[in-house]
Amino acid sequence: MIKSEDKNKSFGSYIRKLRLQLGIGQRELAKKIGIAASFLNDIEKEKRSAPKSNIIKKISLLLKSDIDYLNDLAGFSKKTVAPDISDYIESNPKIVSLIRSIKKNELSNDQINEIEMTINKNSSKALIIAAGLGSRLKKHTENLPKCMLDFGGRTLLQRQLEVYKKCGVNDISVIRGYKKNKINYKGLKYFENTDYQNNNILNSIFYAEEVINGNIIISYSDILFEPIVVKRTLESNHDISVVVDIDWRGYYVGRKDHPISEAENVIFNSNNEVEKIGKINTGKEEVHGEFIGMIKLTNRGANIFKQHFHRLKTIYWNKPFQRAKTFQKAYLTDFIQELVDIGIKVHCVIIESGWKEIDTVEDYKKALVGFNKKFNKK
Structure with missing residues (x-):
């Protein structure tokens, strides 16, 4: 989940920072991901929006970064929900009724956190x-x-x-x-x-x-x-x-x-x-x-x-x-x-x-x- 102090970070600048920390060249990373170096360059410079979830997954593995955090950054950059979540909703439409129930019942953040903790405990x-x-x-x-x-x-x-x-x-x-x-x-x-x-x-x-x-x-x-x-x-x-x-x-x-x-x-x-x-x-x-x-x-x-x-x-x-x-x-x-x-x-x-x-x-x-x-x- 994106915290308030992270909202100034962009997907592109964050992966560029990780890449440099690991000493990986832009062309080298692009080749390993399976995309053009120019495409990766545009992502890092925010000339393109964050890529699809399958590419984010590869970036996460190669740059040793938390995939949930990357997806959240990608969603924030696009001003939409995280790509992995939108993909999941599309493939599991019944989840919409659960989200609607949360909305209708006006669950607080504490109540939502409690539901998440219960699921994780199981x-x-x-x-x-x-x-x-x-x-x-x-x-x-x-x-x-x-x-x-x-x-x-x-x-x-x-x-x-x-x-x-x-x-x-x-x-x-x-x-x-x-x-x-x-x-x-x-x-x-x-x-x-x-x-x-x-x-x-x-x-x-x-x-x-x-x-x-x-x-x-x-x-x-x-x-x-x-x-x-x-x-x-x-x-x-x-x-x-x-x-x-x-x-x-x-x-x-x-x-x-x-x-x-x-x-x-x-x-x-x-x-x-x-x-x-x-x-x-x-x-x-x-x-x-x-x-x-x-x-x-x-x-x-x-x-x-x-x-x-x-x-x-x-x-x-x-x-x-x-x-x-x-x-x-x-x-x-x-x-x-x-x-x-x-x-x-x-x-x-x-x-x-x-x-x-x-x-x-x-x-x-x-x-x-x-x-x-x-x-x-x-």
């Missing part, structure tokens, strides 16, 4: 980041990604899938990297992080950018969690939500291989909005909770997430970013902190336990001891 999806080496698990991950570790006859990844499906999340994607061929369950969408040895969680997520839309949960692959965690996460209507455990300190008692100083902690305000997130110095500041490695985005939140990622990537590639030595090595929490720093609200979904991180050999052994009691009840 079609929620998940993206699991499983590309990392898992080197801290030593011999256990010499030949396996850590999400393939066994827990009671099922792998850690299978345990995650069971919980998601129990909560009605059936559209699930996985980002693979290390020992990718070991992760091969049916019914999942797979994306490959081809540079997993040189990047980190944040950049890994964007190998699956095409599915980051709608109502989506993005989670680490090395966490065991109970259904209540996913249920509470799905209930959040905020654009960007992170899951925070406020009963976190006890988990670090006696935890030697992953000390409390390495926790991804969160400080939040009275509105449950993030103020600080990451490896915060626990000795100097009051920490309210621990980020468990799960984030939820609405469709608008996904647009914000993607637009700022590409903006920051252009600025900080090969340069220090937040607590990371380079943007490539940034954690998800570095990115969240940057969003907070520029004034974007990030909501905390508060939980009290109900999850475990499997990061080290020590974590794995402890989790196995208590597994039957906590995660394998019949």
Whole structure:
């Protein structure tokens, strides 16, 4: 959806900006799209109106831009509805009666938003980041990604899938990297992080950018969690939500291989909005909770997430970013902190336990001891 601050942007100037940021020549882009360079030049200079939806789709993929935002810009440029919407209405004329009902009943923006949220909740999806080496698990991950570790006859990844499906999340994607061929369950969408040895969680997520839309949960692959965690996460209507455990300190008692100083902690305000997130110095500041490695985005939140990622990537590639030595090595929490720093609200979904991180050999052994009691009840 076009926001008021975006209404001065044109479709042509926006795609030109994206093209230049990615270092793609006009002729090169036109060739890949399958149009004449002169036609693309006219679009960028606003001599022609925005193209049809099939061309917009190609531009979106090539310039790594959110297709909904591009369609909205195209519609605004033409002073009409977005091309993808007009195409959909033409092919589904019954939708007109629904729009007419909204008009007749004079639904408010809040009521329309509520309808949209209900629809999105019923079609929620998940993206699991499983590309990392898992080197801290030593011999256990010499030949396996850590999400393939066994827990009671099922792998850690299978345990995650069971919980998601129990909560009605059936559209699930996985980002693979290390020992990718070991992760091969049916019914999942797979994306490959081809540079997993040189990047980190944040950049890994964007190998699956095409599915980051709608109502989506993005989670680490090395966490065991109970259904209540996913249920509470799905209930959040905020654009960007992170899951925070406020009963976190006890988990670090006696935890030697992953000390409390390495926790991804969160400080939040009275509105449950993030103020600080990451490896915060626990000795100097009051920490309210621990980020468990799960984030939820609405469709608008996904647009914000993607637009700022590409903006920051252009600025900080090969340069220090937040607590990371380079943007490539940034954690998800570095990115969240940057969003907070520029004034974007990030909501905390508060939980009290109900999850475990499997990061080290020590974590794995402890989790196995208590597994039957906590995660394998019949």
